[in-house]
Amino acid sequence: MVVAAVLFTCAGQRVDIVTAFREAGATTIAADVDQLAPALYHADQRALVPRIDDPFYVEALRELVEIHDVRLIVPLTDLDHLVLAHARDHLGGAVVLVPEPETIERCSDKYLAHRFFEEQGIGTPPTWLPTEVPEQIRFPVLVKARRGFGSRHIYRADNQTELDFFLRYTTADSMVQCLCHGEEFSVDVFCDLDGRCLAAVPRTMIESKGGESIKGMTIRDPDLIAFGARVSEALRIIGPANVQCFREPDGELWVTDVNPRFGGGFPLPTAAGSRYPELALAVANGEQLEPRLGDFREGVVMTRFFSQVILEEQDGSLQPVEPQAEAVPEEA
Ligand SMILES: Nc1ncnc2c1ncn2[C@@H]1O[C@H](COP(=O)(O)OP(=O)(O)O)[C@@H](O)[C@H]1O
């Protein structure tokens, strides 16, 4: 495999992703606006860049592409997807792993996404704008932010009085969505530059906190694999995406959220053999790959914990330091 340099934008806390690309043979360059972003210190090179809304943001990324001969740009949060998609042709020829702006807009507005899925005949919970809720609906429903993230601004209403209350209470531009009653799943997919789904790894959501999956298990469920592929190809995803859905009691799958980036549960599909970093590098090198849906190990379980990077100032900037070996207490 050709070794390539990969630039990660908004690297933040995504140490897992930077590390996986390093292990796949990439030279990693992590960029963030904040010198305390942990992922900066797990990359081969780190760079502090302006804020995304700064007119020089794209310029700073292009400079990094030139200096490090970057072949591939991978954003690690949703924050700069639109900026990168619009600047695709101004980033020094690097492959930018984001879909077209239309897809990004659809994924970031859950009401637009719902309408799109309905048009495409893809299962989605009944959803209305606050002004368009019919007289007779089946409770419970959720008052849910259209552009929410991290499970914020989601309120359950069990009757009309609660619905009226939460619609007044919420500060977010919201929609009303029927509550799903089945089990929730997450499918991590990877699509090539033409939007063809190359891989899909479903996992259970044993436990999540604040929208982040902390315990889960891979499952080789043909319906979920096909659903992940169908949803991502309909949306014309480029690169990674995380498709979240529920299996309703009648067996129907309903999609509730699609994030066009590596999912928060990234280490699990990686451990199960998804090889997404290798796929990304191959795609960036112009290789045509055949889909390998279902090619991963099932029954792989992830349970997560906090970790940290320790830094000290040296020559005017923060540098990682090896943790001091703890004194081992002598046995009595
Ligand atoms: N229609 C729904 N029925 C039941 N639970 C839901 C529904 N929509 C969202 N949730 C729950 O809320 C969590 C966050 O919602 P989600 O749509 O993924 O938004 P985001 O992750 O962008 O905050 C989901 O992981 C799920 O557990």
Ligand SMILES: [Mg+2]
């Ligand atoms: Mg979600």
